Amino acid sequence: MLFFSQLTAKTLRKTDMFQLRHDIVQVLCKFEMIFPPAFFTSMMHVMVHLPEEALLAGPVNYRWMYPIERLLGELKKSVRNRAKPEGSIIEAWVQYESLTFCGMYLKDVETAFNRPQRNNDGGMRKEKLSVFAQSARPFGDPGRGESFSRNDMEVAHWFVLNNCDEIMAYLDEHEEMMKREHPSHLLPRNTVNCFHNGE
Incomplete structure (x- = not known):
């Protein structure tokens, strides 16, 4: 959502915050026309106050805990020995750092740094007609043929x-x-x- 990307920017402009404060009210009014009343909890109402908070306290990346909580959640998943959680977290972190470092330099091994994108169709093919050069993958069951209307x-x-x-x-x-x-x-x-x- 554009609202959160502007709100969490590293630099903020007062004019943007005033505009966000106006826009979020309009967005929530439009949401009320679409979603049932149960959707509007107190957390939805908090969004109205976020631009005002950013105006008073500055950029949110120095105050919000969401990135840290996300990292702590990832670290908690790596605990194998519940008797010594710190040791498990350190061991998992060292493994992650080692794999990340080595993954940058291994050319023949598929890593997170050199694997193709998720929606990669293989690029353009060399066909006789340019219309058919773009490759694509079918949706659904490729064995089931589709008949088209005239x-x-x-x-x-x-x-x-x-x-x-x-x-x-x-x-x-x-x-x-x-x-x-x-x-x-x-x-x-x-x-x-x-x-x-x-x-």
Whole structure:
């Protein structure tokens, strides 16, 4: 949410805080139209006071405990020996630091620093037509075939005809041919449909 990204910025401007104070009231009013009353707990109301607090006390990154609580939660997960939690946390932290350091320098091993992004489709492929160069992965069951309606197929054909540079020469040639057949300069409305249908 833009509200929190501006509120937690390292530098704050008074004009931004005044604007946030006005905007959050509007946002909460819009939320009231969408969500049931049970959604509006006291924590939702606290958001109205956060810009005022930032105006009085300065940037929140010096006062808020959320990042520290998040780190402590991660450290608590690493406790294996409940009799000596400090030792377990130190051991896990040393392992994490060692793996992070080594992960930066190992080129052939997939680490958090060099693995592909989560939604990586493999980049552009080398295809004959530029429209099909973008790779994609199917949603759902890839083995189940989908049948498209006639309208959907026409929309797909239109997309290829209007977005493929390799076909533009043929479209121009077809337009010239239609102008020769209809010299009155008033081409029929279905000019491109004729090309689309192969007439």
